[in-house]
Each structure stands twice: as structure tokens, then as C-alpha cells.
Amino acid sequence: MDSPRNLQGDLESLRLYFRCGRTKEASWRKTQIKGLLNFIKENEGDIMKALKQDLGKHRAEAYRDEIGTLIKSLNYALNSLKAWMSPKKVKLPAVAVLTTAELLPEPLGLVLIVSAWNFPFGLSLEPLIGALAAGNTAVLKPSELAPACSSLLANTMTSYLDGNAVKVVEGGPSVGEQLLQERWDKIFFTGNARVGRIVMSAAVKYLTPVALELGGKCPAVLDSLSFSFDREVAVKRILVGKFGTCAGQACITIDYVLVEKKFLPKAVELMKAITTKMFGENPRETNTVARIVNRRHFLRLKNLLDDPTVKASIVYGGKTDEENLFIEPTILVDPPLEAEIMTEEIFGPLLPIITLENIEDSIEFIKARPRPLTIYAFTKSKTLERKLVSETSSGSLVFNDAIIQYAADTIPFGGVGESGIGRYHGKFSFDTFSHEKAVARRSFLVDFWFRFPPWNDYKLQLFREAYNFDYLGVIFVVLGLKKPKSDSHVV
Amino acid sequence: MGSEEANAFDAKDAPKIAGELRESFASGKTRSYEWRTSQLKTILKILDNHEQDMILALRSDLSKPEMESYIQEIAMLKNSCKATLKSLKGWMVPEKAKTSMTTFPSSAEIVSEPLGVILIISAWNYPFYLSIDPVIGAIAAGNAVVLKPSEVSPASSALLAKLLKEYMDTSCVRVVEGAVAETAALLQQKWDKICYTGNGRVGRIVMEAAAKHLTPVLLELGGKSPVVVDSDVNLKFATHAVTFYVKVATRRIIAGKWGCNNGQACISPDYIITTKDFAPKLVDSLKEVLEKFYGKNPLESKDLSRIVNSNHFARLMKLLDEEKVSGKVVHGGERNETDLKIAPTILLDVPRDSLIMTEEIFGPLLPIITVEKVEESYDIINSGPKPLAAYLFTSNEKLKKQFVMTISAGGVVVNDTTIHLAVVTLPFGGVGESGMGAYHGKFSFEAFSHKKAVVYRSFVADAAVRYPPYTKGKLSLLKALVGGSILGIIRALFGWS
Numbered sequence: 006m007d008s009p010r011n012l013q014g015d016l017e018s019l020r021l022y023f024r025c026g027r028t029k030e031a032s033w034r035k036t037q038i039k040g041l042l043n044f045i046k047e048n049e050g051d052i053m054k055a056l057k058q059d060l061g062k063h064r065a066e067a068y069r070d071e072i073g074t075l076i077k078s079l080n081y082a083l084n085s086l087k088a089w090m091s092p093k094k095v096k097l098p099a100v101a102v103l104t105t106a107e108l109l110p111e112p113l114g115l116v117l118i119v120s121a122w123n124f125p126f127g128l129s130l131e132p133l134i135g136a137l138a139a140g141n142t143a144v145l146k147p148s149e150l151a152p153a154c155s156s157l158l159a160n161t162m163t164s165y166l167d168g169n170a171v172k173v174v175e176g177g178p179s180v181g182e183q184l185l186q187e188r189w190d191k192i193f194f195t196g197n198a199r200v201g202r203i204v205m206s207a208a209v210k211y212l213t214p215v216a217l218e219l220g221g222k223c224p225a226v227l228d229s230l231s232f233s234f235d236r237e238v239a240v241k242r243i244l245v246g247k248f249g250t251c252a253g254q255a256c257i258t259i260d261y262v263l264v265e266k267k268f269l270p271k272a273v274e275l276m277k278a279i280t281t282k283m284f285g286e287n288p289r290e291t292n293t294v295a296r297i298v299n300r301r302h303f304l305r306l307k308n309l310l311d312d313p314t315v316k317a318s319i320v321y322g323g324k325t326d327e328e329n330l331f332i333e334p335t336i337l338v339d340p341p342l343e344a345e346i347m348t349e350e351i352f353g354p355l356l357p358i359i360t361l362e363n364i365e366d367s368i369e370f371i372k373a374r375p376r377p378l379t380i381y382a383f384t385k386s387k388t389l390e391r392k393l394v395s396e397t398s399s400g401s402l403v404f405n406d407a408i409i410q411y412a413a414d415t416i417p418f419g420g421v422g423e424s425g426i427g428r429y430h431g432k433f434s435f436d437t438f439s440h441e442k443a444v445a446r447r448s449f450l451v452d453f454w455f456r457f458p459p460w461n462d463y464k465l466q467l468f469r470e471a472y473n474f475d476y477l478g479v480i481f482v483v484l485g486l487k488k489p490k491s492d493s494h495v496v
Numbered sequence: 497m498g499s500e501e502a503n504a505f506d507a508k509d510a511p512k513i514a515g516e517l518r519e520s521f522a523s524g525k526t527r528s529y530e531w532r533t534s535q536l537k538t539i540l541k542i543l544d545n546h547e548q549d550m551i552l553a554l555r556s557d558l559s560k561p562e563m564e565s566y567i568q569e570i571a572m573l574k575n576s577c578k579a580t581l582k583s584l585k586g587w588m589v590p591e592k593a594k595t596s597m598t599t600f601p602s603s604a605e606i607v608s609e610p611l612g613v614i615l616i617i618s619a620w621n622y623p624f625y626l627s628i629d630p631v632i633g634a635i636a637a638g639n640a641v642v643l644k645p646s647e648v649s650p651a652s653s654a655l656l657a658k659l660l661k662e663y664m665d666t667s668c669v670r671v672v673e674g675a676v677a678e679t680a681a682l683l684q685q686k687w688d689k690i691c692y693t694g695n696g697r698v699g700r701i702v703m704e705a706a707a708k709h710l711t712p713v714l715l716e717l718g719g720k721s722p723v724v725v726d727s728d729v730n731l732k733f734a735t736h737a738v739t740f741y742v743k744v745a746t747r748r749i750i751a752g753k754w755g756c757n758n759g760q761a762c763i764s765p766d767y768i769i770t771t772k773d774f775a776p777k778l779v780d781s782l783k784e785v786l787e788k789f790y791g792k793n794p795l796e797s798k799d800l801s802r803i804v805n806s807n808h809f810a811r812l813m814k815l816l817d818e819e820k821v822s823g824k825v826v827h828g829g830e831r832n833e834t835d836l837k838i839a840p841t842i843l844l845d846v847p848r849d850s851l852i853m854t855e856e857i858f859g860p861l862l863p864i865i866t867v868e869k870v871e872e873s874y875d876i877i878n879s880g881p882k883p884l885a886a887y888l889f890t891s892n893e894k895l896k897k898q899f900v901m902t903i904s905a906g907g908v909v910v911n912d913t914t915i916h917l918a919v920v921t922l923p924f925g926g927v928g929e930s931g932m933g934a935y936h937g938k939f940s941f942e943a944f945s946h947k948k949a950v951v952y953r954s955f956v957a958d959a960a961v962r963y964p965p966y967t968k969g970k971l972s973l974l975k976a977l978v979g980g981s982i983l984g985i986i987r988a989l990f991g992w993s
Contacts, residue, residue: 063966064966064971065964065966065970065974066966068974068975069962069974073974073975077596095919095921096921097919098920098921104912104919106916106921109900111904113927113928114928198710202708202710205710206704206708208707209704209707212699212700212715212717212928212929212931212932217710219710234955235955241963245964249963283963283964283965284965285964285965293964293965372522385955390952394607394950398609398946398948399948400948400949401948401949401950401951402950403951404951404952404953405952405953406602406951406953409602409953410949410951412596413596413604413949413951414596415604416604416606416951417947417949418949421611421946422612422688422710425710426712427712428947440927441923441934442904442905442906442908442927443906443908443916443919443923443924444900444907444908444909445907445908445910445916445919445922446910447748447909447910447912448911449740449744449891456747456751457751457755457789458561458563458755458799459797459799460561460563464563465563465566468563468566468567468571
């Protein structure tokens, strides 16, 4: 753990290094991204081991959700970097003739990335890719709740990067607090809303812009699908999006499902059958479901189930294993809406199904609650689709699948309202760590003489014409063919 | 002109207003293209019908010359509103996004949706422009809006309250007048975005309040916008190149400084850096052109705004009369406390640690710092907080490139000052201490929107490889799929990897 004096010294060196300009060079940025690629490729085994150790993730989950997506993102960044870095010419109105203007992206300086424990590599490195591609220096603080992963990042990853520009600081909340007291040019935080508020408040001191990737209860609207093929696919995707994604400990996991009452029996039957098929009779042994990260979260989840009215609503699973911090995939039907399982973000392998009279009621249900990171809907109804798009608000909206939006490079990933501020992935990562500087150039020729005082009606009229882009009007007034309007009653 | 028309706002009313607007927004009425365009057209009507009233209010609050009021507030607003009306339909159309192998088959788009209820807190120096331009953006994006104009420009504030109440859809657009207590009450409420224009101290208060509700903010602050004037002049077309160059630079500097509310503008040139040799030429030219523009008695000129109030007057006097600075005045320095007037004042070689060189001036005082080589200006500028704007006058291409690459500021202009504000296709905003976020034109629409990613997947083409139970074969195929390599996929499918 860094002592305060070391930290200050380290940060000062990072800032100095940024000022010397090295990180702005395209070649330097490419080298860092390649370095991250090599880190992942050469340490794939250790990364998988660390994820197994910290979270009980199966290698396939580790690859699908972290290693694979990072490789994809890194390659995408390498191929796109030149385009991202180049200035964008801007269209100008004709009156501003002889001026050129462009938008020039530039790095912000020294950025702080605070990541989370559930996707410790993904949530540390996706932002880091953006920070480095944009030419910044960075401090990464991985979560102490995933210690093996944190250690791998701090000790191995750093050797693949320019140590003058990137530092990893390990530690818990007190280290986090210390870091938040320092001056940053941007803070990128992934975690819950409570800490998100703390981060934004700390950022006030230096007017530091923040990106907050928070969470919420992501609902899945499951429409009554008529074809059994569609029903199966929908349920498979829902279940793998919940139980198969870090045991539901993900910001974009499906928190709960909304179905029409009449569809409930079919839905439950299918879910039970497919859960058993996909995750097996003993998911802990077959490692098809990750474990709960630590005792505190285990007890939190157990507590959700211990509520008698909630317990009574369990239709599948429900067994908890404190020694192994394992909770089996659990499905519930209509737990009370006031119970904690329906008021707090679950972040675990418990899947409540809430029934409604009509599936369209799901829209009001969702709107009555804070805006989530993602809304999912499994439907073939174009009407329902359209209504969801225009009447609900969320970070993102995904039809007929789950989690895959995380892997997309061309759409922004971020929340709205309580689910977050800002966005990233692909070019959006680059942008989030850049300042888009407006640059305008004038020539020395052509100054509209009527731009300067002393003022009179004549000049005023010329300005009216010029500002209305009425060039003909300007010419007429200058040539004396149009009299200036004297409507100024002000002396 | 008084505030009898405006509702007297009690701090206790803040939750009520926020609640009412939230309800209006929830009803969906602000989302239609028709509502947005009708409100924007109404703003144009206000600007057309009440141009004289606004000019009078600005004269009362700031003694602002009619020309400045017209060009820098009314015309800019009309321009902004018309440009928005013209482009709005296109902005509202979802953007198609490319999808990749990994998420095939799917289609995706980015849909812009309103954030909800926006709070706009504006400033006193351009009370109409800085109030209505963000309102235009918020309405264009489909939001409900509460506007809190600055109490330091009371006539303008009252006029805004009266006109918006009279013309706009008050179920969704409100003006709240008031000072610190009222602003604090408003800040305690939950908004979906807060746009604040002003200084860093209050900017922090706004951000602090916003943090409690996780409300995103757009902060348009200020700083010391430097002007670097190079001495290396090489203009092939002009016979008396240096004279021509100096004249043009001088005019444009004066237009940006004293021609913008007498230096009380966030992007006014704050101070000049030039070479020791060049400074005398520049000072002479400035004196000459200042006299041409404002006459021999600038305190009597009708073409200069006055200082807004006695607080700011005293603040500027403090900067000017500081002991180590008062002897450095090379032009101007005249003042009239009763009329709150300060003449255009130039100072040469004030100490770097003087107040006038550490605080944002926001007034008609222009210090000139001299250096041996113009490149020394980079360190001087970069050693301070990032400014809202930075300006460079030169004909040297290499210097232009270097300056643009080295100086970080909200915006950079080469060979002019302040004009980038008027270009509606450029984002206007700061970086670091000069602000966060940007607006104007389409950037306003985006500042007040949430860009929602919408992904459409079909039920067909399900890769069994995604689902447990996980096997070695599935893992290889998964690797190939995620890697996007067709060869890899084929090999995995055939069990060759």
C-alpha cells in the first residue's frame, strides 16, 4: 500500500511525464495498446486462474466476458486509433468566409480509473484502453474484493506498459478515499450509486469531470411468444444472462423478469427445465455458475431470501452454501414488490418473475422505477418494441438478447439518471478521456469594417444582413442600394 | 418595467416547481417535434417582438451599446434558434450503428431522448444570450426547463420572466427569479441536468448539489484567456507588412476585449504575451485604434458598457491599484465611480504574481507581459489553469501548429479573438477549471439528451457455444467467434483447433 508521501510523488511524476508530451505521440499510444494485448495473450492462463480464485468463474465465462472482449476491444482500438486522433473539419457558415475550423481531440492529462470486483479485468482495462488511446497518463485502482486479479494487474500487467505513465494502486476503501483527495483530470468510476455520489462529491474540489458506470435493476420484459423455438431461445438467453454471467453479479444482468399472467406457467416450466439442463444438477461442482464474491454479499443475498414472504415465492432452487459462498440458481414468482429483493439491486443468482395482467403494463411498471442501465425485452411485437423505445428511458435497450451490448464497439455503454453519467466502449472510450478542442483560424484579409466601433445605424443594418446570411442584402447596403433601417428608438 | 408580473418566488416553492415540471414531462408533451418547434418559433417571436425591450434592459443593467446588444445577444439568439429549427428533424432521427461479427445478426441504433427536467442558471454579462441559448438546446432536446437568470442584471431578469411567462408553455418552461437563497433552494431539488454559466466558486457549489442526486452538469466557467502576439511577421501580400499585421491584430484584440461588454466576457482576451521588441509597436497601435473607436474621452463613449455594479467596480480597482501594478499603466486608468465607468486601460510588464495576473480580470484592464522569445509563452500559459479560450496572432505556420498542439484550452483561435462563439457548428465549452461539457448548435441538443443504445437481435442464429455446460470444443469456438476470425471459426466448427 502506498504511503501518502509516495503517492504524491508518484502522481507528480505522472503529471510531469504527461507534460513532456510523450504520451501524445501516436506511436506511444499504439505501443501501450499492443502491450495490453500481449499481457492478455501471454497471461491468459493466469487470468483465468485468478478469476476462478476470486469469483469461481469457469474458463469459458472468463474468456467470453473478459479476455475475449478485451482482445476484441484492443484490436479495434489499434485499427481505429489513427482515425480517432485526427482532427475533424467543421462546416462553417459562408459569412465566416476565410476562416477554417476543426475539432482537435486532446488528452486530459492524468486520469483515475476505479474499477469493480465482478469483471476485474474488463472493468479495469476497457477504460484504460480509452485513457491510453486518448494519450493520457493513468492510475488504476482495481477492487480489493478480487485480490488475485488485482495482484495480477498490479504486478504483471504493469511490466507490459510504460511505467512512467501508468500506475496500479492496490488497496481498499481507505486507499480509494486517499486517491479521491488528489487532483485528477478525469475520474472514471465503476460501482454502485452510493460510492458514485462520494466520487462525484470528491471531484468537486478540483472541478474534475467524472464518468460513473453504476447499476440498477435491469428488467427483462418477456412477451408471450407463440413459437416454442423463440420461447426456448428467449429463456436460454435470459438464464445465461443471469445465472451464467458471474452468477448474476453484473451491472447489466437481468435483475427481474416481467411476464403476462397467462404466460407464467409456460415461462416457469421452461425456465426450470432449461436451468437444470444448462447448469446441471450440481452447478457448483460443474462450475457452470460462479460463486458469490465474499461473505458479506453472500449474507446480503441470503437475507433477501430469508424474508418469509420471499421464501414462500421460491419455485426453483433456493439452497445456499455458506462455506463455499455458493447460491444455486433460484427462481421466484411474485415476491412482494415491497420486499428488499424487489426494491434493491439483487446482484446475485436470484431471479424474480413478476406477473402482470397485460404485457403492456410493463412499461408503466418500469417507468415508475429509477432508470436502469439496461432494459431487456423479448418480443416479436413491433408495437411493443416501438413503445418501449419511445416511452421508457434507460442506458440502453436490448431486444431479444442479454449482455451482448457489452461487446459492441459502435454503441455507447453507460447509464442515465441513477444508473450513471457518461459512456464508453469503442470510440466512446477515446472520447470520454479526451477534450474536443475547437480550433478556428482567420486570415488577415477581409475584416468586415462594420465589425468595429464607433457604431451607427448603417453598420447595424449591415450586421443584420450579415447575420441573416443575406449576402445580397449586405452588398446592397454597402453599395448604397438599400437604406439602413432606422428602427432604433433608443438614443 | 418591474417584476409585478413575475411570480414572487419563495424558496419553499422550489419542490413544487420541480414536481410540476416533472409531471408535465412525464405526460410526454415535450417530446413531440411539434411541441419543440412551436416553442422554438415562439422564442423567435419573442426576439422579433421585443428586441427594443431587450436593448433597453441591457442598457439599464450594463449600459450595453445597442450594437453589442443586437449582435452579441439578439442576433446570435435568432441565429441559434433558426439553425436549430432547420436541423432539429435530422437530429431527432436515430443514428444507425454498425454491428460486428461478435453480435451478428443484429442491428443497432442510437436514439436521442430527453433527459427530463433541466435547470439552467445563467449569468449577468450576456443575460439574454446565456439564458435563452441553453433554453433553446433544452427544448430542442425535448425537455422541460426551469431558468434562473442572474439577479445581478435585474432588468433583464425581470424581462425574461415576464416574456417567457407570457409567451411560452408555462407547464413546461418556467423562469424563477431570485438570488442566493432561491438558487440554493432550486439546487436542492432533483434535476435531470443542470447547466450553469458563471464562475468556478459557484460552479463547485452547483456540482456539489448535483452530486447528491447524481445529476450530470454542464459548467461554463471562465479563466484567463491569453493572447499571444508574435513578432515574426511575414505577409507577402502587404507592402507594409508589419503595420498591416499590427493594425489587424489590434482591431481584433480590441473588438474581443472592450467590444465585448467592456471586457466582462468569459472569452475576452484577459492578458497579452508578446516579445520585448514588439510590445512598444503593439501598445502604440492599441492606443491609436482605441482612440479611433472610443474617442479621446472613453469614459463618455456610448460604445462601451459600464462595469455592472459597485462590487465589481471595487474588485477591478483593487486589481488596478495594487502597489506593484499601479505604476505599470501605459494607457488609460481613468475611472468614474458614480457612473461605474473605467476607461480602456493597458498595463505593461506587471509582475506575474500580482492579483491582476492571478485572477480572471473580467473588465477593461489589459496587462501585457513581455518575453524574449514567443515560445516562452507556452510555459506561462500552461503553468496556470486551462483557460476557456486561447488566442494567437502570427503568420508563422510552424508557430500556429505548435500553439494549437501545446496549449490546452476550451477553444483556440488563430488570428482573431472570440469569433468561435458565433460559429454554431463548433462546441463551446471549457476544460479543467474553465468548465465541463460543451454546447451550441447540435452540441446543445446532445448536451441535453441521453443517447440511448438500442440493439435489435433476432431469435435465429443462436450460438450454442454461449451456453453452459461448457466444453473444450465450445471454448475454442467461442475464442474464434469473439476474435472475429472466419478461419478460426471454421476450424473450430470442424474441431480442428
